[in-house]
Amino acid sequence: MAGDATAAARRLAPRLAARAAEHDRDGTFPVDDFADLRSAGLFGLMVPARLGGREAGFAEYAAVAYELARGNGATALVFNMHASVTGALTAVNEEVAESLGVPDAALAARDRMLAEAAAGSWYGVAMSERGAGSRLSQLATVYEPVDGGYHIRGAKTFCSGAGHADAYLVAARSATDQSVVSQFLVPATADGLKVEPTWDSLGMRATASHDLHIDAVVADDTLLGGVEGLALVVAQLMPHWLIASYAAVYVGVAQAAVDAAVEHVVKRGVSELPSVRARIGRADAAVAATRLVVAEAARRVDDEPGAEETNRWVWRAKLLAGTTAAEVAASMLEAAGTSATRRGHPLERLYRDARCGSLHPATSDVCADWLGVAAIGGDPDREGTTPRW
Amino acid sequence: MAGDATAAARRLAPRLAARAAEHDRDGTFPVDDFADLRSAGLFGLMVPARLGGREAGFAEYAAVAYELARGNGATALVFNMHASVTGALTAVNEEVAESLGVPDAALAARDRMLAEAAAGSWYGVAMSERGAGSRLSQLATVYEPVDGGYHIRGAKTFCSGAGHADAYLVAARSATDQSVVSQFLVPATADGLKVEPTWDSLGMRATASHDLHIDAVVADDTLLGGVEGLALVVAQLMPHWLIASYAAVYVGVAQAAVDAAVEHVVKRGVSELPSVRARIGRADAAVAATRLVVAEAARRVDDEPGAEETNRWVWRAKLLAGTTAAEVAASMLEAAGTSATRRGHPLERLYRDARCGSLHPATSDVCADWLGVAAIGGDPDREGTTPRW
Amino acid sequence: MAGDATAAARRLAPRLAARAAEHDRDGTFPVDDFADLRSAGLFGLMVPARLGGREAGFAEYAAVAYELARGNGATALVFNMHASVTGALTAVNEEVAESLGVPDAALAARDRMLAEAAAGSWYGVAMSERGAGSRLSQLATVYEPVDGGYHIRGAKTFCSGAGHADAYLVAARSATDQSVVSQFLVPATADGLKVEPTWDSLGMRATASHDLHIDAVVADDTLLGGVEGLALVVAQLMPHWLIASYAAVYVGVAQAAVDAAVEHVVKRGVSELPSVRARIGRADAAVAATRLVVAEAARRVDDEPGAEETNRWVWRAKLLAGTTAAEVAASMLEAAGTSATRRGHPLERLYRDARCGSLHPATSDVCADWLGVAAIGGDPDREGTTPRW
């Protein structure tokens, strides 16, 4: 039922928060958080009811991600990857599938993937590569057909949940035709997957976004859509999963920073300083506004996915969530003072976590460029100062 | 019907825009704009249907004000005063009236005022005074009972529409009891009203917000509520009319600035400069976010007027609309360049108009303080660095 | 003597300030201010002592411009144009002249121009054109040799002091060779000069920066340098006169805004509000910093004109003066409140004047680009997102 998942996420948040400092300190993956998510049935959030899921829309996803992020932004960020995989799989409905020429066998495989998610599996994303960033058109990972399946070779970076997910969405180019980019759901049990523990970052330290080396043969039915070359098409159909799904997470982080600052200044007896009040008042307004923008974008994604105006809200959400989180967290640290910079203090972590939002692709500067082109009446997916994908 | 008024306002906007430069230049009141508003039936926007009005809620008011402001912010600002008078009169419904001890005769008088509005009259607000600002508790204008009515003496400033409104909402203190503040709807035809043409301002130049000198005897039934001393109570019941009704106007002004900048840079052939795009993209996002905040505040005012959370949205709307309008207009002028600073260019006017929003009471700094106190868990109407009313 | 001119300017500032409101209101040229400047001997500020001038360096110019701008930014801005003409003429010393192939007759003509300045004449600049902006490489005004001189035809815009200067520096292209751009000092008495009163601007309203239509024959000796095609060379030799000479003016305007705000808040009894103090404190620091930057740039211009590091300071000065003036004036208006937005209040004017700084070429966005290229190790005069000249 709509709202149930959000309430469940809200209930989990304090448990996530209680573990956040430790995982941040050690850079360890929040295994217990994910057990909690599994128990709460949240792995099936985006999965159709007929396959055992909660059949949530993007708006409900955004509400869940916000609540989880108030507990631990890193956990919410990894969950976001799983939600984007299952959400995109679900979004390839019969109509879309037909227009893309997806064979029935691929639909059956898709259903199996979703049913397993509903039953408690979760998926990571292995898209970015060193050098290429997250741009699909620049990938160096290649695949070629082999008997009964595909042989994939390459190296991915920023693969959140590496070593913990049950399978990974891997993007790769055809070895025989550079312009063909496909996606596979590679089981974590496949021979030839190796996690290189490279993730040791300023913020969002618990995401285990390590490098993933791949030299694996996978079965036919791991090719998403059952037809090669769908990756770019699907990406452009669903910019919300690539662009705005981060946004809800960073609004949650920003709200957590305001909450932590309020708690801190009250405890330290400095809540009546005019400068402290002014900082908190301005932060409160900024976070509330950004939360509305994310909700509006999400509502439109559900109502009119892919519409021009929907996409503008998607990019606005990304831009504002990233910049607001960073600015708010910086100001809250300034309101709280030096004592909040000790490691282990929530604000110390939130300040670092919050900085990461506007750096995820599309970065804030790319978002501003995209939105500027759109406002001027151009085609923001094609024109622009920087390549988009 | 809901939405009709908004559509009507949208249709009027280009007519308002076409006259805006002249009224701004000369500081003249937009008489024709108000004739248009009358023809479109917008003076009855907030009036109950049983009295001939459109019975709009605050959300519809906000939508109308936004559309009008895209045409001319000054016209929208004066209209806002009329809407706040008629809206507040309407909001004193039977339940509120009973709790305040409003006698039947006063309700009948109230209905006459509203019916006249629906029939084409409009009202200004004469509250601020030099020295006191808009704080009701500091007024120097006094009244005393005389045979058949009241004698009001004092001087008001920032009285928008002075010399053009059909009546003025005048706030005054009792001459015999300083703590009693009442409000009267003084007809423009009353003897002893004198408009002193003092309004000659940076922005919003067409509002005719002149000084109004009052030495007038008014009838009994001009006392709003029929009971003395209701002014502060009503003000605190309806912070949205004092605080957030400006907000919709300034979002409209900000959007007009973005639109004017887009038109300018396209015409001048500089729309592909990266810095221009980035400025317009960021402005687009900021205005869209602020518009959502105003809509959210308005929706909550309709659903739960006076609720604690409603009021927080009301103050957020005021803060963000004021600061966003000023920042966006400044950036748009910078995107457009020197040629947009010639008088007569829309951006030249919008830049000045947009600056005024955060200066209206409650100023942005007061809003930040109020919101900070609220976020920290205090009582923002009572605590705080600066007096609120 | 060094410093005398600065002291003289400081003494004149209150006289300029007393007249500023009227000239701003009416858009009239401050004729009396210029009479004061003449009496104080400031027209000879940049002229060599051997020709009767004060032989000031760029640092002294900057100090004078700052003081004048504290009185009236518009007056300082027009004075800046005269200083740039006389300063550039003086800077073409014997060494430079020889390297450029300047004939002796041209040096004699140059000396006459400078001597006349020292004796009380002043010069305006007619460079910008509609469409071309201030980019020398895009000019449409042309000249061709005629018997005994040159025939110049074209139209200039933003010609500060038009109708008041004794002569105008006019940039034009050769009618026979598009790549040759030359400059002439055209006497105001020449037949065929027509001022079209187009200047009616947001800020700096008293500069009389009207359009100047030219269809005039001028004598041989008005060609600066006596050789055609020197305009671009000289412009690139002296970026300080094109880029940073505005900067001192805008720092003076910013300081005037702080001073006006302090006076206002003290008079209104609101100087103890924490938000007012914080705004004034931050503005004080920002203006002081920017003033130092302008002084540093000026000092380096005197010590090592044209050096790479000198030019970086020149561009930094332009960027920071423009953005600081606009931001400080906006914040001071917010500190002072609505009562400071009445026309005639110094802050109302200063807010508009201050906005113009970052719009003068090179705009702030161009400055940021230039400085970025320089910091990265590129050639900022040649690379970059936007054409420089």
Place this chain on the structure above:
Amino acid sequence: MAGDATAAARRLAPRLAARAAEHDRDGTFPVDDFADLRSAGLFGLMVPARLGGREAGFAEYAAVAYELARGNGATALVFNMHASVTGALTAVNEEVAESLGVPDAALAARDRMLAEAAAGSWYGVAMSERGAGSRLSQLATVYEPVDGGYHIRGAKTFCSGAGHADAYLVAARSATDQSVVSQFLVPATADGLKVEPTWDSLGMRATASHDLHIDAVVADDTLLGGVEGLALVVAQLMPHWLIASYAAVYVGVAQAAVDAAVEHVVKRGVSELPSVRARIGRADAAVAATRLVVAEAARRVDDEPGAEETNRWVWRAKLLAGTTAAEVAASMLEAAGTSATRRGHPLERLYRDARCGSLHPATSDVCADWLGVAAIGGDPDREGTTPRW
């Protein structure tokens, strides 16, 4: 010789930089950096020549601190503490000493302390306490006279270099008279000093700013000035050591962030993106301006220590260095992108280090308040929203 020390610091910076990542990661004290400082003779920087020192002024100190901070901000920050102790001791010259009633024996003791510094010892500062912050008037550490000396008991926090310094400047109150605050130079070898390793911070992690527990008897001659109660007097005589000595460090950190960003974007081939250039250009200007402000404050401290105008520059330097460092580092990280957030990347560390500047007392908000009071003509050391010491 003036400048020698600066050149020495500049030569050391790359050595400090090479060790910075490791000390930041582990939170270990840069022992080798301090050996380098000793070898370079920098411990005697502020010591009079007659005692073997370099007899530097505040300006030279600021230049040295800036250079060291370009290598490692944490090292520079600890060095700053030593410089402030030796600088303040030196500043109590004969004239000041006489006015304060400092006995000859105390001058001899002072000379010994300084001579030891010149010979290679360095001193930390143990002033702040949990709860009291750095406000001398709120200290809980007490001392009482005992036979041959004083018994000091209390606990200090944020004691940079704890466990590594040769002696600590300890501030304490008299056990018998609460209003008497004195300072002692307590040898690290004293019985009863215990370092509690509490320092584990967001940034400046290598400063070893641990807690220091004191229950020690010290000799008579460790009482600075030889007279009780001088601490507050001296603090107010030398605000530069309490307020602005941090500033030079944070400008160095900010410049290091710009340099690291330039290196990063060139290496990654993204230096031609317009948004990257604009960010770097604006950062370049901001850092250059702030560096000038610090130099100006330092120059005035040398010329007119304690003068009203000097102190305003001191507070401006603190405000601008703190806010500029934080803003510049945040923008540089955004220019560089996600790959610069990996731990071990210089920008990742610099971003955290840079955030700490405006949080050191006096915080940026306190500085803004102080400067606002001063600009308005008040006494900023006595008036103000927040207590100053």
